[in-house]
Amino acid sequence: MSTKLILSFSLCLMVLSCSAQLWPWQKGQGSRPHHGRQQHQFQHQCDIQRLTASEPSRRVRSEAGVTEIWDHDTPEFRCTGFVAVRVVIQPGGLLLPSYSNAPYITFVEQGRGVQGVVIPGCPETFQSDSEFEYPQSQRGRHSRQSESEEESSRGDQHQKIFRIREGDVIPSPAGVVQWTHNDGNDDLISVTLLDANSYHKQLDENVRSFFLAGQSQRETREEGSDRQSRESDDDEALLGANILSGFQDEILHELFRDVDRETISKLRGENDQRGFIVQAQDLKLRVPQDFEEEYERERGDRRRGQGGSGRSNGVEQGFCNLKFRRNFNTPTNTYVFNPRAGRINTVNSNSLPILEFLQLSAQHVVLYKNAIIGPRWNLNAHSALYVTRGEGRVQVVGDEGKSVFDDKVQRGQILVVPQGFAVVLKAGREGLEWVELKNSGNAITSPIGGRTSVLRAIPVEVLANSYDISTKEAYKLKNGRQEVEVFRPFQSRDEKERERFSIV
Amino acid sequence: MSTKLILSFSLCLMVLSCSAQLWPWQKGQGSRPHHGRQQHQFQHQCDIQRLTASEPSRRVRSEAGVTEIWDHDTPEFRCTGFVAVRVVIQPGGLLLPSYSNAPYITFVEQGRGVQGVVIPGCPETFQSDSEFEYPQSQRGRHSRQSESEEESSRGDQHQKIFRIREGDVIPSPAGVVQWTHNDGNDDLISVTLLDANSYHKQLDENVRSFFLAGQSQRETREEGSDRQSRESDDDEALLGANILSGFQDEILHELFRDVDRETISKLRGENDQRGFIVQAQDLKLRVPQDFEEEYERERGDRRRGQGGSGRSNGVEQGFCNLKFRRNFNTPTNTYVFNPRAGRINTVNSNSLPILEFLQLSAQHVVLYKNAIIGPRWNLNAHSALYVTRGEGRVQVVGDEGKSVFDDKVQRGQILVVPQGFAVVLKAGREGLEWVELKNSGNAITSPIGGRTSVLRAIPVEVLANSYDISTKEAYKLKNGRQEVEVFRPFQSRDEKERERFSIV
Amino acid sequence: MSTKLILSFSLCLMVLSCSAQLWPWQKGQGSRPHHGRQQHQFQHQCDIQRLTASEPSRRVRSEAGVTEIWDHDTPEFRCTGFVAVRVVIQPGGLLLPSYSNAPYITFVEQGRGVQGVVIPGCPETFQSDSEFEYPQSQRGRHSRQSESEEESSRGDQHQKIFRIREGDVIPSPAGVVQWTHNDGNDDLISVTLLDANSYHKQLDENVRSFFLAGQSQRETREEGSDRQSRESDDDEALLGANILSGFQDEILHELFRDVDRETISKLRGENDQRGFIVQAQDLKLRVPQDFEEEYERERGDRRRGQGGSGRSNGVEQGFCNLKFRRNFNTPTNTYVFNPRAGRINTVNSNSLPILEFLQLSAQHVVLYKNAIIGPRWNLNAHSALYVTRGEGRVQVVGDEGKSVFDDKVQRGQILVVPQGFAVVLKAGREGLEWVELKNSGNAITSPIGGRTSVLRAIPVEVLANSYDISTKEAYKLKNGRQEVEVFRPFQSRDEKERERFSIV
CATH class of the missing domain: 2.60.120.10 (Jelly Rolls)
Incomplete structure (x- = not known):
């Protein structure tokens, strides 16, 4: 039976x-x-x-x-x-x-x-x-x-x-x-x-x-x-x-x-x-x-x-x-890591198959001091951001091109960001950590800046014409940021030069 | 073509x-x-x-x-x-x-x-x-x-x-x-x-x-x-x-x-x-x-x-x-059978694959005299109960913990039970038979009592604490009914003793 | 990364x-x-x-x-x-x-x-x-x-x-x-x-x-x-x-x-x-x-x-x-072709897999002078007809058995036909061409006349009784049109006889 x-x-x-x-x-x-x-x-x-x-x-x-x-x-x-x-x-x-x-x-x-x-x-x-x-x-x-x-x-x-x-x-x-x-x-x-x-x-x-x-x-x-x-x-x-x-x-x-x-x-x-x-x-x-x-x-x-060998619990x-839990802190769940800016861990239907059925997923984002993420938008989900540590500043822009949120967020608050709306977050002095819960088993995010950005994917000449700028500026716009999704804060030219030598 | x-x-x-x-x-x-x-x-x-x-x-x-x-x-x-x-x-x-x-x-x-x-x-x-x-x-x-x-x-x-x-x-x-x-x-x-x-x-x-x-x-x-x-x-x-x-x-x-x-x-x-x-x-x-x-x-x-060998009708x-019919009375469609209480036959996307596409399914329940089924709830479907024979008493409880139906049902009536609502049915003297039509290709039901019940799945200590009762009472609560889904009516101790000897 | x-x-x-x-x-x-x-x-x-x-x-x-x-x-x-x-x-x-x-x-x-x-x-x-x-x-x-x-x-x-x-x-x-x-x-x-x-x-x-x-x-x-x-x-x-x-x-x-x-x-x-x-x-x-x-x-x-050999663009x-375009005029997209009446080309999830995900598809219909298509209905989609060339007459019948559209259509117009509604189109003297955009990745159409029609699929006696006509008339009703979906215009008996000899 x-x-x-x-x-x-x-x-x-x-x-x-x-x-x-x-x-x-x-x-x-x-x-x-x-x-x-x-x-x-x-x-x-x-x-x-x-x-x-x-x-x-x-x-x-x-x-x-x-x-x-x-x-x-x-x-x-x-x-x-x-x-x-x-x-x-x-x-x-x-x-x-x-x-x-x-x-x-x-x-x-x-x-x-x-x-x-x-x-x-x-x-x-x-x-x-x-x-x-x-x-x-x-x-x-x-x-x-x-x-x-x-x-x-x-x-x-x-x-x-x-x-x-x-x-x-x-x-x-x-x-x-x-x-x-x-x-x-x-x-x-x-x-x-x-x-x-x-x-x-x-x-x-x-x-x-x-x-x-x-x-x-x-x-x-x-x-x-x-x-x-x-x-x-x-x-x-x-x-x-x-x-x-x-x-x-x-x-x-x-x-x-x-x-x-x-x-x-x-x-x-x-x-x-x-x-x-x-x-x-x-x-x-x-x-x-x-x-x-x-x-x-x-x-x-x-x-x-x-x-022990486990598996002694009988017929399973x-x-x-089926697994009913997954920990964000498991290294395999780390999706983006930038030692200067922060990291993104993800639990979705890849790591927890039942999420495919429920159409829910979660992201944990850690931003270091003054680091920045976005602007980015969710292609296929709404998301609820629950702040778990620190504070920061957030700006959200909707389809009318107007800012619908431009304020500080702090621990214990939830900010709901609808599908397609572009959001940028900048950590404060203590850094900023939050969890994003989303109504898709595999929420896809599209960043505007950085190495995986939408600007990167578009030919320089198209960008130049879109923004009515020179191809040279367009090239810089497109290739300026080599980071992925999470960006370290703006630095003085000196800092930048030093880095250039140490990294590249 | x-x-x-x-x-x-x-x-x-x-x-x-x-x-x-x-x-x-x-x-x-x-x-x-x-x-x-x-x-x-x-x-x-x-x-x-x-x-x-x-x-x-x-x-x-x-x-x-x-x-x-x-x-x-x-x-x-x-x-x-x-x-x-x-x-x-x-x-x-x-x-x-x-x-x-x-x-x-x-x-x-x-x-x-x-x-x-x-x-x-x-x-x-x-x-x-x-x-x-x-x-x-x-x-x-x-x-x-x-x-x-x-x-x-x-x-x-x-x-x-x-x-x-x-x-x-x-x-x-x-x-x-x-x-x-x-x-x-x-x-x-x-x-x-x-x-x-x-x-x-x-x-x-x-x-x-x-x-x-x-x-x-x-x-x-x-x-x-x-x-x-x-x-x-x-x-x-x-x-x-x-x-x-x-x-x-x-x-x-x-x-x-x-x-x-x-x-x-x-x-x-x-x-x-x-x-x-x-x-x-x-x-x-x-x-x-x-x-x-x-x-x-x-x-x-x-x-x-x-x-004959059939299959002579050409290209099929x-x-x-595709099959477009399935009979409840086919033995392979019997899902639960209790010779003292009744049976449940099911036609779902297992037995009739097109139901997967339509997201509809059906159950036929036969309760013998005074037998009882439930309380149980549908996890993923609403159901419409159409009484085909006999009469009985039904109680339905909603999310507010209140009874939303407590009455007799009889042949020819339909009772709609929403998803999650718990329902219990008790046959009258003539027994009770009905068909449940549900809006899921594979409706899942969760019974509260019996061998497949939710109480069975929970540790005794958790039940004891949940209901503020002794672990002993909790144990009895959990293991009292050995039947599955359909239960024979309450019997006197004598009857019970006799059964114990004849069955166990 | x-x-x-x-x-x-x-x-x-x-x-x-x-x-x-x-x-x-x-x-x-x-x-x-x-x-x-x-x-x-x-x-x-x-x-x-x-x-x-x-x-x-x-x-x-x-x-x-x-x-x-x-x-x-x-x-x-x-x-x-x-x-x-x-x-x-x-x-x-x-x-x-x-x-x-x-x-x-x-x-x-x-x-x-x-x-x-x-x-x-x-x-x-x-x-x-x-x-x-x-x-x-x-x-x-x-x-x-x-x-x-x-x-x-x-x-x-x-x-x-x-x-x-x-x-x-x-x-x-x-x-x-x-x-x-x-x-x-x-x-x-x-x-x-x-x-x-x-x-x-x-x-x-x-x-x-x-x-x-x-x-x-x-x-x-x-x-x-x-x-x-x-x-x-x-x-x-x-x-x-x-x-x-x-x-x-x-x-x-x-x-x-x-x-x-x-x-x-x-x-x-x-x-x-x-x-x-x-x-x-x-x-x-x-x-x-x-x-x-x-x-x-x-x-x-x-x-x-x-x-060239192509495939030189690196990791694809x-x-x-994924393909993001498909041309109607590709011969493999031709779905119905009748040299006397017209043709239907289809782009659906078969030919463009992403349409399965988006649940959208398209049909391109070309009717020659005076040719006719339908009545037919969409089983699983609404459709928007956008006229690209010529003009013609269209009639649409809804669930109440009444005509909800009976008028000419011409280039540049859109006519929306809801799921289940039956539509018939007849080209004018210049012929008629249109595109049907539908909200299903694989929209299915059911024609009432012709060799793939619903009448063909029903026994003659059932048709005779349904319409209260003789089985002989029912047989003619059912088998009169040998064409598929698109029909040539009504012809005089002479024309018909000539065709009979040349084709059959």
Whole structure:
């Protein structure tokens, strides 16, 4: 049966993954057109004359964390279909299992944790040690039923879980359940971008979240001061509620007939005041050694001699073995590196095949002091820039040739840049770092300056005529910058001369 | 030339089919993301607080049958883009050739018939016996033209036709002509779901039908009492009209220059009062033996020793040989079977490759007395449940954690369940059977209980913390039900004990 | 680095191209469903009761050419998402480098020129002769900087450029920069169809153009008399502006630090009054011999003994070698040919793989004197008919069975025909020629008459019953026309008899 289920799911989810596995040489073919990005309903509001770099407008507290939501009622969020959320999970906190009707991509800004992704039909290939014992009375209020006592001692089996850490990019398909536990010592902070215009989300422009546990919606606590009256029902749908709270006791009791009445009440989240991030008790999840190692290897400091062969977790094949995370800091994800200006790391459908299916991707850009990137535009995606460190100045120009943004940006802000709009960023004195989340599995950027620029590709005479300048000036325009995408700041002629000798 | 045409069509239609044929081992890769499911325009009406199980709201009579249309102006129909129609063809009736600008999927609820699907560019591989004679004067009012007398004796050639029967699922691409003849003794009843949000339908949210024969729209008869004043022009587009009625006589006469003037008038449907389902005269279509046999084989009672080798119909290759029907009752389509609770049969892009292209699929669920299915949700599709037998109770819970439907359903009703919404069904004393038509070529369902449930996939400690219960209770919650998807009703402990001994 | 960039771009753009190259035998599989064609927002205006054959409603003059725009605020343009533009470039004119947020397809109606397409990350494989010298002072007003004098003598490198000519079809992906130079002696006239409903265009229903040079929008000159007051901002977005004009001097100066201040001002298009088509000076672009030859070969009169081996331009592989043009007049693009009635040439994803990705295609139809085509309908696309020669009569019938167009069409007009609508065209005394631009990479047409018609595919008895005629008449209806798609005009019996003897 599970084979059948697996097969069935593979048909849905694993388009690219399958083919990538079967034909590794085909990997470069990757990106099927991302189909179904659809026009937005609010087209009359899409005459974007001004962008804003914004911080979350709403804050919802839970027992062990906070959910912060960006106002998605601005023209740029509405028109791009982006919904952005930051989740802070305190040490020991557990973000309850949930799914969304839209696909999303998450960037882990800080901390470490353990995450589970539930793929329907995949086997429970992880098991706890057989000596694992179930606490008999850790919470005095639960009764015991002797009949299942021996069953308990058999240990627990569940689907794959994995370690997540700062710098990770984690994609999530629509309808797939995920949960996250912070088992580190610091807050686990992540930023999530949901794609409300995805063809995977079928109903309307609202993103809907569905929780499998926790309180019903009526009981959601809110920090009053942050709540703004104009917030519509959209946010309610986004925040979601425990779907089990909507089913009647008899139905749940019939389904889960071995558990006692109190548990049924707990399933429905009655009187649960903890919110959607709860403080976990006695939660010690073991992530397999080789997963940890994989991480370390990525960090470049693999501890030798320790690694097992792995692959001992049983039947893991095809899509059930799909990767659901990728770390920006893996050297193979570095896309551009300029020791004088900065670097660009990319996680797209090449490095994480499921992104081909979700049509989402991410870039991490580090600019050193005063360095500059752009102007450049996205050919096939909108992007949301989330600033993770430092500050800088940004200018964005739209189709009317007017500047629609010309301001400073700083840590914690999001700036949405629509497809085709040209953007230039210049780091401040402390440098500038940000993550770009984009609604394409393989977002392509076209830079105006530098060695890979569009000007380079055009004959000198065409440039000369286009700009009404001499071919000599056109030549300089075209060939002045030998750097790629990220540029070191303007230097005096002396500095430049020195460099010329040392490099060329 | 026809090779060229065929090639050309293959490019359009046969995406999956082709690849499936070329690489059988790739079949499991099937479902490319279904691209282009688009957001609905009426997003502000998509705050679905209440679903309704409904029967057709409108009824249009023809000479030999009835067309019944569900009101698609409700939030759930509008928001999912579903349009549902039930067609009843009386014995001897012929549903005239037509096409739609949206793809659709049809379930044959009762009866048997013969259907033709016209694929542009495919050869006419079926021919009648050479001794076939054309009636010279069966309808006295037609004149004779001696010049084509000898041509008539050459027999008739046409594209493939096939037998359809109760339990069949029949997909239809946008723009492709189909016709259906009831050659059985009972009414041929079918239910069709059109996907108005499909990327194949390009114009607006209205589904449009185009007939190649029959009366022009002005003359459509209607049963007055059922016609509701609020019905918009949408239904008119859905019902369609004879497109030939719009062309001028000279054009048609120039095109069909061999036929007489009266025939031209008939082409345009002038004074035709029969509607779109007409009573056929002298219509004896022969479906090849092996097609019939295939059917019998599927039914499990193949008559041995009778079968020819088939394949004698000439050039049938590639997409021109594409299957356009699949019967639910074929054992290989059984997906879940529980002798104590029921079964689920599925027709999706695995079993019928063209569904990959159309992004539609179907499930047939049989629940025995008092059995239960769910709660479960669709990850990647909306579904329309059409009850074919019995009655039962259904509860649906949305993203707000509130019940949006909690009522009985009975034969002939349709209940639309949006993506992500969790639904549970419990059969009544007579059992409950229904068909789910879904807008994904491979709809994935995630059950909350049972051996393939989402709870199974989550570590016990995570469940314990999520629900604030003991790990012991969590263990029971997770492992209580060993059944898959369909569950037998709650039993007393005695019954259970007996089973434990007999099964385990 | 450029390898990396190339790889990255290949993921986006080259879906089909890649596979076609890797598996030539798979080419016929071509058309993945075109995903993401989306419903239009203005659905309530899509009740199309009347179509109009129209000429451009707006005319914008530049220094060396004219841009003419069809009013896209009519129901048929709005509902199909089509935007049509005709560009006339005078001899010596240069259409400045630009990109659009929507994909488009261009038909070259007249003249010849040179075009460049800039694919991000592809190498600059074309170089001018090393003896090429940069004019030192052709425009006295530019200062000289001695330091780059020697650099200038190294010659120029740029990406591939190619010759375009009458009859060419040229596809353009969203976000990709193109420029065009008329190096011929006649006006270079082309018609472009942009697909505002494409999934590649993400923002709203407006098509946006972005120029890399030229004046800022404020300065756009307009021929007052043609400007109609009801024109909305949509056209402004379509016309676009120089995006560099929106960036501040310092930013540009920092980026292009070798050029002088005046050049920066020129980059921003300050005081530039030339518009977007400028008169080029000293622009002599060399297109490689084998490109020219390829063209001649296509014309059928290849000059023998002259051809070099080509392929000397360096690394041209995979998508960087993608074809961006195809000529209608190439014999292999002829799809239907009837020496008595006319011919149909097609450029689709078969002949130009990138069209699979863009989901656009084109047909060129030539009808001889009084010949007729149709009725036929598009299964999976809307089409825009642009008349290039002669005149004729056209009738279009919609889903309501009513004629929505019945009028003459003539050179220079566009008639938009929605998906599913049946259209018939009859040439006048001078014959009739037109181009159909369609929003599908492989548009399928279904003819009602002729040897590949839908009537042919249906059994005689079904036709007889459908139209309530005798089987004999039905047989004649079905088999009367032996021609394919294009039909010669009605002839007297004598003519017909003569033909019968000479042909059959």
